[in-house]
Amino acid sequence: MNSLPVWLVVLPLAAALLAVVMPARSAWIGVLAGIATFLVAIGMAWQVAETGTLIHALGGWDPGLGIALRADPLSAALLVMSTLVALASGWYATGYFTDKDQQARFWPLWLLLLSALHAMLLSADLFNLYVTLELLGLSAVALAALGGGRAAVAAALRYLTVGLIGSLAFLAGVALIYARYGSLDMLFLARVIGPEPATWLALGLMTAGLLLKSALFPLHFWLPPAHANAPAPVSAALSALVVKAAVYLMIRLWLDLFAPAVSPDLAWLLGLLGAAAVLWGSWQALRAQRLKLLAAYSTVAQLGYLFIFFPLLMALPAGAARETAFGGLVLMALTHGFAKSALFLAAGVIQQRAGHDRIEELGGTARALPVTTFTVALAGIALIGLPPSGAFLAKWQLLSSAIAVGQWLWVPVVAVGSLIAAAYVFRVLGYAFGPGEGARKALSDGREELPALLLASVATAVLGLGAAAVWQFLAPMALLPGAS
Amino acid sequence: MNMEFWLPALIVLSSLLPGLVIFLLREEQHRFRTTLNLVGAMVKLLLVGLMIWGVFHERVFETRWTLAPGLDLVLHADELSVLFVTLSTLLWLVTTVYAIGYLENTPHRSRFFGFFSLCVTATVGLALAGNLFTFVIFYEMLTLATYPLVAHKGTPEAVRGARIYLSYTLGGGMLLLVGAIWLQTIAGPLDFSQGGILGDIEGLDPAALSWIFLLLITGLGVKAALVPLHGWLPQAMVAPAPVSALLHAVAVVKAGAFGIVRIVYDVYGVEFADSLNLLLPLGVVAAVTIIYGSVRALSQDHLKKRLAYSTISQVSYIALGTAIVGPVATVGGLVHLVHQGLMKITLFFAAGNYAETLGIHKVSEMNGVGRRMPGTTLAFTIGALGMIGIPPVAGFVSKWFLGVGAIEAGAAAWIMPVLIASSLLNAAYFLPILYRAWFRDAEPGSAAMSPRKGSLETHAFLLWPPVATAALALAAGLFAAAPYSPLEWAEIIAVREYRE
Numbered sequence: 007m008n009s010l011p012v013w014l015v016v017l018p019l020a021a022a023l024l025a026v027v028m029p030a031r032s033a034w035i036g037v038l039a040g041i042a043t044f045l046v047a048i049g050m051a052w053q054v055a056e057t058g059t060l061i062h063a064l065g066g067w068d069p070g071l072g073i074a075l076r077a078d079p080l081s082a083a084l085l086v087m088s089t090l091v092a093l094a095s096g097w098y099a100t101g102y103f104t105d106k107d108q109q110a111r112f113w114p115l116w117l118l119l120l121s122a123l124h125a126m127l128l129s130a131d132l133f134n135l136y137v138t139l140e141l142l143g144l145s146a147v148a149l150a151a152l153g154g155g156r157a158a159v160a161a162a163l164r165y166l167t168v169g170l171i172g173s174l175a176f177l178a179g180v181a182l183i184y185a186r187y188g189s190l191d192m193l194f195l196a197r198v199i200g201p202e203p204a205t206w207l208a209l210g211l212m213t214a215g216l217l218l219k220s221a222l223f224p225l226h227f228w229l230p231p232a233h234a235n236a237p238a239p240v241s242a243a244l245s246a247l248v249v250k251a252a253v254y255l256m257i258r259l260w261l262d263l264f265a266p267a268v269s270p271d272l273a274w275l276l277g278l279l280g281a282a283a284v285l286w287g288s289w290q291a292l293r294a295q296r297l298k299l300l301a302a303y304s305t306v307a308q309l310g311y312l313f314i315f316f317p318l319l320m321a322l323p324a325g326a327a328r329e330t331a332f333g334g335l336v337l338m339a340l341t342h343g344f345a346k347s348a349l350f351l352a353a354g355v356i357q358q359r360a361g362h363d364r365i366e367e368l369g370g371t372a373r374a375l376p377v378t379t380f381t382v383a384l385a386g387i388a389l390i391g392l393p394p395s396g397a398f399l400a401k402w403q404l405l406s407s408a409i410a411v412g413q414w415l416w417v418p419v420v421a422v423g424s425l426i427a428a429a430y431v432f433r434v435l436g437y438a439f440g441p442g443e444g445a446r447k448a449l450s451d452g453r454e455e456l457p458a459l460l461l462a463s464v465a466t467a468v469l470g471l472g473a474a475a476v477w478q479f480l481a482p483m484a485l486l487p488g489a490s
Numbered sequence: 491m492n493m494e495f496w497l498p499a500l501i502v503l504s505s506l507l508p509g510l511v512i513f514l515l516r517e518e519q520h521r522f523r524t525t526l527n528l529v530g531a532m533v534k535l536l537l538v539g540l541m542i543w544g545v546f547h548e549r550v551f552e553t554r555w556t557l558a559p560g561l562d563l564v565l566h567a568d569e570l571s572v573l574f575v576t577l578s579t580l581l582w583l584v585t586t587v588y589a590i591g592y593l594e595n596t597p598h599r600s601r602f603f604g605f606f607s608l609c610v611t612a613t614v615g616l617a618l619a620g621n622l623f624t625f626v627i628f629y630e631m632l633t634l635a636t637y638p639l640v641a642h643k644g645t646p647e648a649v650r651g652a653r654i655y656l657s658y659t660l661g662g663g664m665l666l667l668v669g670a671i672w673l674q675t676i677a678g679p680l681d682f683s684q685g686g687i688l689g690d691i692e693g694l695d696p697a698a699l700s701w702i703f704l705l706l707i708t709g710l711g712v713k714a715a716l717v718p719l720h721g722w723l724p725q726a727m728v729a730p731a732p733v734s735a736l737l738h739a740v741a742v743v744k745a746g747a748f749g750i751v752r753i754v755y756d757v758y759g760v761e762f763a764d765s766l767n768l769l770l771p772l773g774v775v776a777a778v779t780i781i782y783g784s785v786r787a788l789s790q791d792h793l794k795k796r797l798a799y800s801t802i803s804q805v806s807y808i809a810l811g812t813a814i815v816g817p818v819a820t821v822g823g824l825v826h827l828v829h830q831g832l833m834k835i836t837l838f839f840a841a842g843n844y845a846e847t848l849g850i851h852k853v854s855e856m857n858g859v860g861r862r863m864p865g866t867t868l869a870f871t872i873g874a875l876g877m878i879g880i881p882p883v884a885g886f887v888s889k890w891f892l893g894v895g896a897i898e899a900g901a902a903a904w905i906m907p908v909l910i911a912s913s914l915l916n917a918a919y920f921l922p923i924l925y926r927a928w929f930r931d932a933e934p935g936s937a938a939m940s941p942r943k944g945s946l947e948t949h950a951f952l953l954w955p956p957v958a959t960a961a962l963a964l965a966a967g968l969f970a971a972a973p974y975s976p977l978e979w980a981e982i983i984a985v986r987e988y989r990e
Binding site for chain 1: 637668671675
């Protein structure tokens, strides 16, 4: 039973190979693999809740020599989110791609991306993290270019360059750690790493690479064109999962592995960049002319909130308050994953039916596509952070922690960011409910509208009303060290 | 499971579930939709009746659901929530009937009634909220549910009005949120309790408490339309008549006023708030609002706009009653929560009838309308007289208690002039309407001369609701001393708020 983590990596990988061999059946293979991985992720989360962190050494080699997979509550929670998002987006993709050729190219890349993502979330050593990060980046670039067209290819090339620079910086940091400590096993390293120049340099390099990949302001320039020009299911995965993978690594490095070596001042810097991202991203989303561009800028802003948690977590003393704040961070990431993928899928439906996604010409959409408009509204509630979404509770904890430790700066940032978010969401809804011809009244295709609705409902209702379970699930996390 | 746990949740669900089902209905399923609406409203009324009986016999009803560490969704029935929940439930039933008649054969009715039910759900949730966190949740939900109702007609004017409404209320909601989080961070999770809780907690910084009070009251003041936060209300009257009626009588404006009552009495505690010198500024703002609203109402020719400014003025009686320390003024403020609702909903129903039946929107077009629509005009008259404060209509009772309370608290010197001036102003903008309607002759060819279409002056569903609420407003004044009357209930609350 301990082998469940392995299946999460192997299943999509095998399915990817199968999809290459049988392109005509690739959609079936992809959806079945999606269902299977989701079920495995649920099963694994169950096991983690029952017995605690799972560690699986591949082939029975001891950690340090072989490849080890580790599933703790944080990675299990993110895996449940990403497998569900991937399942819904895959289901959606079966109706989205009308071109057989495109369909056949999409699935192998898609499944490879998922395999890399799962492997990364489960990796227990730094070198594997690097390899999976690289694989993830490459398959993401290939998928982003799938739409064809000059804009998409240009954006994908830029994405590729940025991704490569990011992983190289990360790799340099990993090499430095290996040279200094002679191991890449994270459990071992966590015990020996101390505050010294080599550690700081390594952390600096790795952080720089990850910030580039997670598009933290002002390194976000590559994200909006890449996410806005990709096919809708790809945009959903890129915005909801791939950038979040880099944030996940930041959490691991800063709050776990390098915790003894990082100083609160540096965390402040992350927070300040996050705050700038919140304001700038929200403002750009408000000014965006196209729905998918709006969604992409909104991702820049939402990632900013996650980074504001870093200085707070550093300042909070170990204990209940810190666990509460950490749960808020994870809940925020989960909610955004569901909400943003829902928004991108809904935008894809609108784009296909109306032939464009220009916000000011969306009039009549509410009448032509009521379910999709409702999805946009639900996802919007989660992006603004209104109740009953999970983001509301997360923001409450964020503000509460900020007040508790006296970091008042974040309060107006979050307040203003949320109000701008409200402005951009209701701007879209205002046009959608307004008069106009709207999208073509085509036969409503459940395959496209329902997955988006499902994801939006999870973000807004399930994660809001069931949020207590998230904190309960994360409670045994041992990764939180005391503040230095 | 036991009734003590489930009853508050069921009261909220009895409009939430019908609302969600209604969203899924096709336009033409109007029979099913109407049944669902009315059954939901009846069931809610029945459950509320059960709750009134239970609370009167000191049973404790509480639904509690943990959402996050330290954050519980709490629905709790105390005397104050019962007062407000009863008002909302009763008026929801009446307004549903009215809306069914009003919207007959218009498009988008499933959408309308869906949001309408969500709006009432939010109001009832506000009424039953057992702590500040829950209150904030339903406060935001109310904003979201009302926005599509204000924009319902889809005209550029309606969309603009709705956008102004949304910017004001979301901004206010954010202030309330920050205030609530700040308070919970320094004082822990706070369940509302009669007499207040902050006074019992040691070591709180008075300056911080004052800032928090400012944040909370400003956030609530937006919905309660306290000057200078009232700008959205006259714009929002582009909404359909039943929405305006609900907005002004129970839902939005009243939610703000109710929130102020909760904060002052059940979070800070009236005596503790007074010791922090927070109540005098609130009273002054309320007094300014009362006068300002009345003065602005004088010059409005548009009937609904005149009523909107009148609401700004009248709702602040509640805040004023809250700001005066002393049980008698408390009774006046609380009972006005109910009385204003009954009277104002009557006035808006009547205004809707004039517009819907005769196409009359302006005061200057109302000559002789009493002869054409006697039932509606009679109801309007009762509501207007009540607003002025003429006995035996309910409004008189509120003003009497406010006046006596002011004297008792030694604040008569500045509150009495406000009350008198306001009553005179009320008379100055309502009496000309009544005069025109009853005593002026309709000009030949005007709308008031148009013949009846059936045996009644208008659709039965439009006629009976204002007649019923006018009768209730009259009864609340006539039988103010009877058991279970709003006044009696407000007195019970006042006794428990002052713990000497």
